[in-house]
Amino acid sequence: MAWRILRRNPVAMAALGLIALFLIMAVLGPRLRGIDGGVINVKAKNAPPSRELWFGADDMGRDLFSNLWLGLRVSLTVAVVCGAAQIVLGSLIGGLMGYLGGIVDVVIMRVIEIISSVPGLLITMIVMMILGNGVLSLLLAISITSWCGTARQIRGQIMQLRETEYILAAETLGAGAWRTITRHLIPNTAGIIIVNLTSSIPQYIFMESGLSFVGLGLQPPNISLGTLIASGQVHMDFAPHQLLFPCAALCLIVLAFNLLGDGLRNALDPRLRR
Amino acid sequence: MGFLKYALRKLGLMVVTLAIIASATFFLVNAVPGNPIAARTLRMPETVKAELYAKYGFDKPLWPRYVITMRGLLRGDFGMSAVYEGDTVPNIIASKLPVSARLGLQQMLVGVTLGILLGVVSALKNGRAADFAIIALAAFAVSIPQLVFSLLLQKFFAGAKTGLPIIGWSGFKSTILPTIAGAFVYTSFYARLMKSSILDVIGQEYIMTAESKGISGFRVVTRHVLRNAFVPIITYLPMTVAMCVTGSFFVESVFTIPGLGYYYVKSVQQRDLSMVMGLTVFIAALLLAVVFVTDILYKLVDPRIRLERAGKR
Amino acid sequence: MSDLLEIRRLRVSYHTMAGEIQAVRGVDLSVGENEVVAVVGESGCGKSVTARSILRLVRRPAGDIKSGSEILFRGENVLSFDKKRLRRYRGGECSIVFQDPLSALNPTMRSGRQIEENLRAHSGISAAAARAEAVELLRRVGFDDPARRARQYPHELSGGMRQRVMIAIAFSNRPSLLIADEPTTALDVTIQSRVLELLRELQVETRASIVLITHDLGVVAGIAKRIYVMYAGRIVESGSSEDIFYHTAHPYTKALLASVPRMTMQSKLPLPYIQGVPPELIDPPSGCAFAERCALCMDICRREEPKLTESNGRHSTACWFETLPGTDGGGLL
Numbered sequence: 001m002a003w004r005i006l007r008r009n010p011v012a013m014a015a016l017g018l019i020a021l022f023l024i025m026a027v028l029g030p031r032l033r034g035i036d037g038g039v040i041n042v043k044a045k046n047a048p049p050s051r052e053l054w055f056g057a058d059d060m061g062r063d064l065f066s067n068l069w070l071g072l073r074v075s076l077t078v079a080v081v082c083g084a085a086q087i088v089l090g091s092l093i094g095g096l097m098g099y100l101g102g103i104v105d106v107v108i109m110r111v112i113e114i115i116s117s118v119p120g121l122l123i124t125m126i127v128m129m130i131l132g133n134g135v136l137s138l139l140l141a142i143s144i145t146s147w148c149g150t151a152r153q154i155r156g157q158i159m160q161l162r163e164t165e166y167i168l169a170a171e172t173l174g175a176g177a178w179r180t181i182t183r184h185l186i187p188n189t190a191g192i193i194i195v196n197l198t199s200s201i202p203q204y205i206f207m208e209s210g211l212s213f214v215g216l217g218l219q220p221p222n223i224s225l226g227t228l229i230a231s232g233q234v235h236m237d238f239a240p241h242q243l244l245f246p247c248a249a250l251c252l253i254v255l256a257f258n259l260l261g262d263g264l265r266n267a268l269d270p271r272l273r274r
Numbered sequence: 275m276g277f278l279k280y281a282l283r284k285l286g287l288m289v290v291t292l293a294i295i296a297s298a299t300f301f302l303v304n305a306v307p308g309n310p311i312a313a314r315t316l317r318m319p320e321t322v323k324a325e326l327y328a329k330y331g332f333d334k335p336l337w338p339r340y341v342i343t344m345r346g347l348l349r350g351d352f353g354m355s356a357v358y359e360g361d362t363v364p365n366i367i368a369s370k371l372p373v374s375a376r377l378g379l380q381q382m383l384v385g386v387t388l389g390i391l392l393g394v395v396s397a398l399k400n401g402r403a404a405d406f407a408i409i410a411l412a413a414f415a416v417s418i419p420q421l422v423f424s425l426l427l428q429k430f431f432a433g434a435k436t437g438l439p440i441i442g443w444s445g446f447k448s449t450i451l452p453t454i455a456g457a458f459v460y461t462s463f464y465a466r467l468m469k470s471s472i473l474d475v476i477g478q479e480y481i482m483t484a485e486s487k488g489i490s491g492f493r494v495v496t497r498h499v500l501r502n503a504f505v506p507i508i509t510y511l512p513m514t515v516a517m518c519v520t521g522s523f524f525v526e527s528v529f530t531i532p533g534l535g536y537y538y539v540k541s542v543q544q545r546d547l548s549m550v551m552g553l554t555v556f557i558a559a560l561l562l563a564v565v566f567v568t569d570i571l572y573k574l575v576d577p578r579i580r581l582e583r584a585g586k587r
Numbered sequence: 588m589s590d591l592l593e594i595r596r597l598r599v600s601y602h603t604m605a606g607e608i609q610a611v612r613g614v615d616l617s618v619g620e621n622e623v624v625a626v627v628g629e630s631g632c633g634k635s636v637t638a639r640s641i642l643r644l645v646r647r648p649a650g651d652i653k654s655g656s657e658i659l660f661r662g663e664n665v666l667s668f669d670k671k672r673l674r675r676y677r678g679g680e681c682s683i684v685f686q687d688p689l690s691a692l693n694p695t696m697r698s699g700r701q702i703e704e705n706l707r708a709h710s711g712i713s714a715a716a717a718r719a720e721a722v723e724l725l726r727r728v729g730f731d732d733p734a735r736r737a738r739q740y741p742h743e744l745s746g747g748m749r750q751r752v753m754i755a756i757a758f759s760n761r762p763s764l765l766i767a768d769e770p771t772t773a774l775d776v777t778i779q780s781r782v783l784e785l786l787r788e789l790q791v792e793t794r795a796s797i798v799l800i801t802h803d804l805g806v807v808a809g810i811a812k813r814i815y816v817m818y819a820g821r822i823v824e825s826g827s828s829e830d831i832f833y834h835t836a837h838p839y840t841k842a843l844l845a846s847v848p849r850m851t852m853q854s855k856l857p858l859p860y861i862q863g864v865p866p867e868l869i870d871p872p873s874g875c876a877f878a879e880r881c882a883l884c885m886d887i888c889r890r891e892e893p894k895l896t897e898s899n900g901r902h903s904t905a906c907w908f909e910t911l912p913g914t915d916g917g918g919l920l
Contacts, residue, residue: 117558118561213421213527480692488709498693
């Protein structure tokens, strides 16, 4: 049902296509031109875009086209891994709270409230400080606060569902817990999870590039859109392509996720369907 | 009426929350491998090193240090910065907060005002060209990371041509680009919020009542629609104020503005543990205080919330 | 015959994502001077949409009063009023009372102000005079302490009080026509009759005509002189209240009457209700809309739509069973 509505939305489908394209390029892009992005080439130092180097070269003559897709790889990895962490942790913890209730629920709820009262960026930075720079620590640092919102909403949904009659009916009819979960809980919570996810993935991509930009995420020689943008800022006066290409890539990927998110929200929210 | 009891309970809860945040921050920060003075003291004689360690308390084990730190926090003593020699953390906060606050408030003033205006236009022209333009712009704007927007502004609008400084914080001119860079986030958020709020109100029956009185369309909009549409907007404002006062990390980093956000990033980079600790607790306290005050104000101001509580009893 | 209000061929549609819902499908209705007329039907039958159309409160672009519809107020077509004329008509000559006074009153405006607003929109009286007049109106609708109530917000009043405020707004300019859209449905049963009584008193006093919209035949009984019964966007039966109650013609009206609880009924017996649901108005049936639920349904009922036909005097019904020759109208039930 939701898919059918989404398919009729040209903007959302274009966004989906763009994401697919970026995914393919993140895998194939770095090897497409046959130029190793890691090779320093003094002759091509700060070279503008040309037929040879499509996106130009950086201050050490490295091919920006190849490196851009490497950077995008990090962004997409962050999107996928942190998104997955949000769903898995969020549903698990939220489910636990909703199903067990009582003291477990109260304690976790307090924890969530405490975590949410500090800006997520601060927590992420402190965790990065402990773990040091690197992709793995970055993923962990972003994931660590990612589950709170989802958990809270899943919990609310389950509490609400448990009140409603049809769960009661299912339980009294002797349907097992498993059946209750697969038949009632998942279909009713899937929408929330997806809508949640599409609004937080752009945040994760933002966070990664921002942290790497200020030197708290990845650091050269590791490549991410953030590090590319940071070195682009240094040379923005005489080699603007070094800044503009990574910026454009970042904007496009975030735009694609946002538009897809809007489309999904419309498709999934029955109140908007009227 | 139990109001005082309610306020006290909330206040107590807030203090407990803050204590937990402070403790968690303390242990997190102390899990950081190495400390800021280790690098500096590498080539120093043992006696000097020991003296420095004693000065910052790194000579004591974790628990006594925890007790000392927490006791200090209670007295408002956030300790010394390990990097900015001789400066206490509260001093640094006191000197950076006005910068962040000014920048944030300017961003908010511009951004929220523009956002509300665009939201009103978009809602009243719902489904027409102006609405589509505004909504598309808002959707587009949220997709441009603040970081990228700041950089683009810096690239294209700073420098000799416009006379706007590229970096730094000196005088009104230097605040223009950072203000714009941060403002558009508020603009797109409040434009969307205002639009959905107005559309929500327009669908209400009392708007039909107003129309059935034969008053002018202008009066229906100003007296009935806008007045009610502002209620949800107002609930978001205090949090926006708190967020903007604490500084915007990326805008401050791009424009090298000496505000809280910039110094937070620097402290994390330099492993200035007492600064990170102090800033985190301070920002958390500020946000919690805003939530608390908002909550109390609402209970006092909006009689509908009071009514709901009375209904439950 | 010069009627105060005459609706001709009213058709109203709502555009939704699922398609065009034909909420009102050709309604003719007339209201005389100083007359109380009731429109009765289940929820979703189009009676509220009809009520709103009279004040042109059907909102574009979702709602659409079809061309060819006419709403004549003292001979003038309301649908072709210009802005100025419409403002004079709304709240001045014709006003409306909605079902739920909590959602129909502005929550952020004092109740007195909401009355003053209507007063001042239609005469040049000063703010102070309007305030005094509003208090007087509140006294008239039954408040003991009108000055205090005028300063209160709607949520500070009870449901019945709110509806009284709504009625005070509606009557503030002594309109010649009042639309009352389910005015008692959202109220406690104990208050319903008092609000109805108030409406009737004010009607007698101001000689206004009232169009009373309701799903409850019990509400209608004592008040309305004439009754229109609506089903699936059409009038299926109309006549004097005597005709409707004692010479019921249409099977739907009969079913509606049978489902009104009565004191004399034996409590052991289940309350009769109408089986089935009304048809979808996105794709209305080509025959009689009630056919699927009707006990007397014949072949022709599913094929062709029955016209509203006068049987005697002003009693009309739209039913093949009644109008086809050879069928014994009304004899079966």
